[in-house]
Amino acid sequence: MSFTRLMRRVLCGSALLVTGIGAFAQANITRIVVPFNAGGATDGYVRLIAEEMTKRGIHTFVENKPGASGMIAGDAVARSKPDGLTLFMGSNSTLANNVVLFQKMPYDPAKDFAPVSHIGYQxxxxxxxxxxxxxxxxxxxxxxxxxxxxxxxxxxxxxxxxxxxxxxxxxxxxxxxxxxxxxxxxxxxxxxxxxxxxxxxxxxxxxxxxxxxxxxxxxxxxDDQRLEQLPDVPTLQEAGHPLNAYAWYCLMAPAGTPPATVEKLNKTVNEILQDKDFAARASQLGVVRRGGTPQDLAKFIQSEYDKWAPVITGLGLAKTM
The missing domain is CATH 3.40.190.10 (Periplasmic binding protein-like II)
Structure with missing residues (x-):
């Protein structure tokens, strides 16, 4: 299946799910808030996860809230009821880099969220x-x-x-x-x-x-290696600039979400990430799957902050926004 056909399938399925939300008015519907516009590879990947969560009994849809380097979406989730029904698709910028870049943020990444699962990177x-x-x-x-x-x-x-x-x-x-x-x-x-x-x-x-x-x-x-799809394109290191950078994604719940709820969400997401059919579709979107425990994710986010904070400061960008 081509990338275009896959995206059409994902977006169509998501549209049907959103349309059917009225029918679930009395039921518990989970939303994943994505800080980017619809139509991108990241958005498509999260929609695949939402689709699979729905198949596993957690009725889920994606809501796009782009803008302000992801802080509009992050703030919306941080202020949501901690019942496990609102999740945030966190990333490098929203959970690590923005802390260094911006003089003031509407939420505290370390205090206002409960880690759920590391879902992938590109x-x-x-x-x-x-x-x-x-x-x-x-x-x-x-x-x-x-x-x-x-x-x-x-x-x-x-x-x-x-x-x-x-x-x-x-x-x-x-x-x-x-x-x-x-x-x-x-x-x-x-x-x-x-x-x-x-x-x-x-x-x-x-x-x-x-x-x-x-x-x-x-x-x-x-990256350290050339892309399989474009073997003739060199890495920056080969070109004399040893620079690595990748976009990573995770799911976060509002702080105060019950541990049992977080555990259930984590278990479901990890099952999805290990599913062979899902793995094939994720590969088409160019995403490397991750997974792990909420504790693993918390440690990873801290390591990313430790990695990028001095880089941002060294570039003269700290607290400039």
Whole structure:
């Protein structure tokens, strides 16, 4: 099944589920609040999880609340009743990076949420419009050096890895780009396709059809290994810039959610992540599945904060927003 067909199936199923919410008015319906627009690979992955949760008796739908580097969605969940019926799709930015970037946040990632499960991650890639005056990472760096500030670089938020990875590359390569934020992958990619921006750091799956069609180019991979789908595209390390960056995702409940409820949700999500059919569909979306206990997730989030906080501070971005 192609990525496009898979996304249509996921979105159609989610639409039917939302339509049927009225019929479940007296029942317990679980919602997963996603801090991005609908249509991206991350949103599609969470919708697959929601679909599988529903099959297992936890009727679930996805609600998209993009904006403010994910803090609108995070705040909505943090203020929700801690009954296990409202979950937050947390990420690098919403649970770790924003703490360092922003002077004030509407919620405390360490105090206002109860970890449920680490659900997956995606390696970051540097993508360029096909009509850009560079076709390799080396050419991109050379062009940006010769034209400081003229390269428009898209992201889905200042605290998101789509921006931070780009900023890291700017610093490492000694170049200056102009940051253009969007509220989700689809809008950023449309800007690339429309020649409104020059580059974007994102994940492979949502852009792969455009890459195969020659409409977009992948210049480099922010990981230790090349991508299986694009074996000719070098890692940034191979190109002389040893930078790793990936987007990770997890499910969080409001603080105070009963431990038994968290345990039930964790068990269900782990069963889904280990399901062979789900694994195949997750692979099509380019997501590497994770899993584990709530305690594992809490330790992971802390390790990510410890990793990125000094990077953000070293880039001069701490408390600048």
């Amino acid at each position: 390696p970051s890639i540097l993508i360029a419009r096909a009509s850009a005056p560079f076709s390799t990472l080396k050419d991109y760096v050379a062009y940006a050096k010769a034209n400081p500030g003229k390269v428009n670089r898209a992201s889905v938020g200042a605290g998101n890895i789509t921006n931070l990875a780009g900023v890291m590359l700017d610093k490492a390569a000694g170049i200056q780009t102009t940051h253009i934020p969007y509220t989700g992958d689809p809008l950023a990619i449309q800007a690339l396709l429309g020649d409104q921006v020059d580059v974007y750091v994102g994940s492979l799956t949502i852009v792969l059809p455009h890459v195969k069609a020659g409409k977009l180019r992948v210049l480099g991979v922010f």
